[in-house]
Amino acid sequence: MTSKPKAAAKPADNARPFYAKHSKEQLKQALRRMWLIRRFEEMAEESYIRGLTHGTMHLAVGQEASAVGICMDLTDKDYMTSTHRGHGHCIGKGAEVKFMFAEFFGKEEGYCRGRGGSMHIADVATGNLGANGIVGGGLPLATGAALAIKQRKGKDVAVCFFGDGANNEGAFHESLNIAAVWKLPVVYVCENNQYGMSVSTARSTAVKDVATRAIGYNMPGVIVDGNNIADVNEAMMAAVARAQAGEGPSLIECKTYRTKGHSRSDRNRYRSKEEIEEWKLKDPIPMFESELKAHGVLTDAEVQAVREAVEKEVQDGFAFAQAGTAPSPETVLRDVYTVGGVA
Amino acid sequence: MSTREISFAEAIREALAQAMEADERVFIMGEDIGVYGGAFGVTGDLVHRFGDDRVRDTPIAELGGAGVAVGAAVAGARPVYEFQFSDFALLASEQIVNQAAKMRYMLGGKASVPVVFRMPCGSGTGAAAQHSQSLEAMFGHVPGLKVLQPSTPEDAKGMILAAIDDPDPVLVFEHKLLYKIKGHVPEEKYLTPIGKAVVRREGSDATVVAAAIMVHKALEAAEILAKEGINIEVIDLRSIRPIDGATIIESVKKTTRLAVVYEGVKTLGIGAEISALIAESEAFDYLDAPILRMGGVESPIPYNPVLEKAAVPQVDGIVEGLRNLVKGRI
Numbered sequence A: 001m002t003s004k005p006k007a008a009a010k011p012a013d014n015a016r017p018f019y020a021k022h023s024k025e026q027l028k029q030a031l032r033r034m035w036l037i038r039r040f041e042e043m044a045e046e047s048y049i050r051g052l053t054h055g056t057m058h059l060a061v062g063q064e065a066s067a068v069g070i071c072m073d074l075t076d077k078d079y080m081t082s083t084h085r086g087h088g089h090c091i092g093k094g095a096e097v098k099f100m101f102a103e104f105f106g107k108e109e110g111y112c113r114g115r116g117g118s119m120h121i122a123d124v125a126t127g128n129l130g131a132n133g134i135v136g137g138g139l140p141l142a143t144g145a146a147l148a149i150k151q152r153k154g155k156d157v158a159v160c161f162f163g164d165g166a167n168n169e170g171a172f173h174e175s176l177n178i179a180a181v182w183k184l185p186v187v188y189v190c191e192n193n194q195y196g197m198s199v200s201t202a203r204s205t206a207v208k209d210v211a212t213r214a215i216g217y218n219m220p221g222v223i224v225d226g227n228n229i230a231d232v233n234e235a236m237m238a239a240v241a242r243a244q245a246g247e248g249p250s251l252i253e254c255k256t257y258r259t260k261g262h263s264r265s266d267r268n269r270y271r272s273k274e275e276i277e278e279w280k281l282k283d284p285i286p287m288f289e290s291e292l293k294a295h296g297v298l299t300d301a302e303v304q305a306v307r308e309a310v311e312k313e314v315q316d317g318f319a320f321a322q323a324g325t326a327p328s329p330e331t332v333l334r335d336v337y338t339v340g341g342v343a
Numbered sequence B: 001m002s003t004r005e006i007s008f009a010e011a012i013r014e015a016l017a018q019a020m021e022a023d024e025r026v027f028i029m030g031e032d033i034g035v036y037g038g039a040f041g042v043t044g045d046l047v048h049r050f051g052d053d054r055v056r057d058t059p060i061a062e063l064g065g066a067g068v069a070v071g072a073a074v075a076g077a078r079p080v081y082e083f084q085f086s087d088f089a090l091l092a093s094e095q096i097v098n099q100a101a102k103m104r105y106m107l108g109g110k111a112s113v114p115v116v117f118r119m120p121c122g123s124g125t126g127a128a129a130q131h132s133q134s135l136e137a138m139f140g141h142v143p144g145l146k147v148l149q150p151s152t153p154e155d156a157k158g159m160i161l162a163a164i165d166d167p168d169p170v171l172v173f174e175h176k177l178l179y180k181i182k183g184h185v186p187e188e189k190y191l192t193p194i195g196k197a198v199v200r201r202e203g204s205d206a207t208v209v210a211a212a213i214m215v216h217k218a219l220e221a222a223e224i225l226a227k228e229g230i231n232i233e234v235i236d237l238r239s240i241r242p243i244d245g246a247t248i249i250e251s252v253k254k255t256t257r258l259a260v261v262y263e264g265v266k267t268l269g270i271g272a273e274i275s276a277l278i279a280e281s282e283a284f285d286y287l288d289a290p291i292l293r294m295g296g297v298e299s300p301i302p303y304n305p306v307l308e309k310a311a312v313p314q315v316d317g318i319v320e321g322l323r324n325l326v327k328g329r330i
Helices: A017-021 A024-049 A064-071 A087-092 A097-104 A138-151 A164-168 A170-181 A210-217 A229-244 A273-280 A284-294 A300-322 B008-022 B046-050 B062-074 B086-106 B136-140 B153-165 B213-226 B245-255 B270-279 B282-286 B305-310 B315-326
Strands: A079-081 A158-163 A186-192 A221-225 A250-255 B003-007 B026-030 B055-057 B078-082 B116-121 B146-148 B170-175 B182-186 B198-201 B206-210 B232-236 B239-241 B258-265 B292-296
Touching (some): A024 A097, A064 A186, A079 A138, A138 A158, A138 B086, A210 A221, B003 B153, B008 B026, B008 B153, B046 B055, B086 B116, B086 B136, B136 B270, B198 B245, B213 B232, B232 B245, B292 B315
Parallel strands (some): B116 B170, B206 B258
């Protein structure tokens, strides 16, 4: 059994913190990033279908609001760890799609010089410590980044994205406990898209809501509509304020849904077409566009301009990547170890 | 260089203290390393000297604890994580093998992971199968990691300092029976080079490559054999990854015989690697005898002291093996 999507966007409320605290430019930027994620992933999928790239990929179509809502106020000094479904987090944190496409195509121009691919994609310069091929792998890492911040008495925060699948890994439980005991400035963000590959949370998880598990680690656990960027962002504001005040970690559970399969091989045997169609009606991007227009933040023409600019950026990025340089076989050993000091 | 005699454990503690004094990014974490002073007393009084922010007692959670150290390292700190027993590192192998070892490579060289794992290892304490393993070859199999094994107090200090100074993840396997041995150790900070073996005893009849406590046993065996007129050269491997092939090849070309003595399980271990290294090198043509491997037996480490001794190479067996090697009986 999965939770049902809500029917429609909330009515306009200019007083709510998300709209009160962000400028028009910031809100427009958020919409731009959501579209960038969507179009990047659609193009990536298309390139796989056309046989232009190899390997696998995990799409987060339908989950764009949590990636952007969590990351939009962070700086490059704030750390982030991501998941195997990490394109959105990477763009949310500020990566450029042309270097992401280049990574997809395994080119030297890619963020990881073609060594990481989709599952390890990261723009380290923006504080992104990487997507991760191991479910739960990023949880200790983000916790450790938060410890590094605390050791140097910094005011930055670490953000840890993970899925509902990871909440049954030992790494989740060990990390949340350590962060709480040491009051580390970390925000744990569970993107609960309701399936760990094919197994629903109802079949895998002893509690109905992942956020409930925060009780066991003495930290706030909140549930938000993960498809509503304002809801996500406001929960993040509170969590960051708590982290920066030295009060420790928080857990945010974003209820969301991936409308694409787990990966390329997914035949969707574990869920119904009706369920997928129902969630498509709750697409976070049109919902956000409606809110922006209802609040008088953007006009129809301005929304259209965002979409067109994104389309150009994505097409240009795709072309940039295709024209990129393939690594030479002699470089296979490069960067196994550090030469000449810490990068 | 002024030296004085201190124990292996004291040498490690001194290295940790000097590293923390020199660099505020350095801190240590692990189970019971604070007021308890560490299960083997290695961290001792460090918590009183540096405070509990820099000498952090962790929950009993090796995956989380070691992973937190990895994350802190990527984010600019220089953590040293002590496993209470290296056997427990298997709980954390996800973070060591999948994350720390690969992160720099996966990210295209855009990050480094300067984390140190201290790994108390080996048998001989009656702690039985889950507290006595020698897993250095297993971790040494992983590109991206560096794996060290000191045999003397001087190297213990220099290797810990070198590991902390190194930009990549380093695992230092400390044999538990060595913690109390004493030796001359320089007072100041110094780095023992990573990836360099050292000849501990010169000889002409056979080369023994050994690591950690087996260096001492090999040296003892060499003294016994010297009385029979057999001259054994003993190489202290010191670094499991990378392996110093040049020093071993050079020695074998001189002595024309090779034995490898190590505590880890014999099969698929350090002995196989060094044997192959010689078989693939120009030293192969110099060999006058088959290569001899003496490693741990194919069983878990038993509790009973007689069985425990029987499970890993002892001096008598090493003497016999080397005698046979030199006399052409194998």
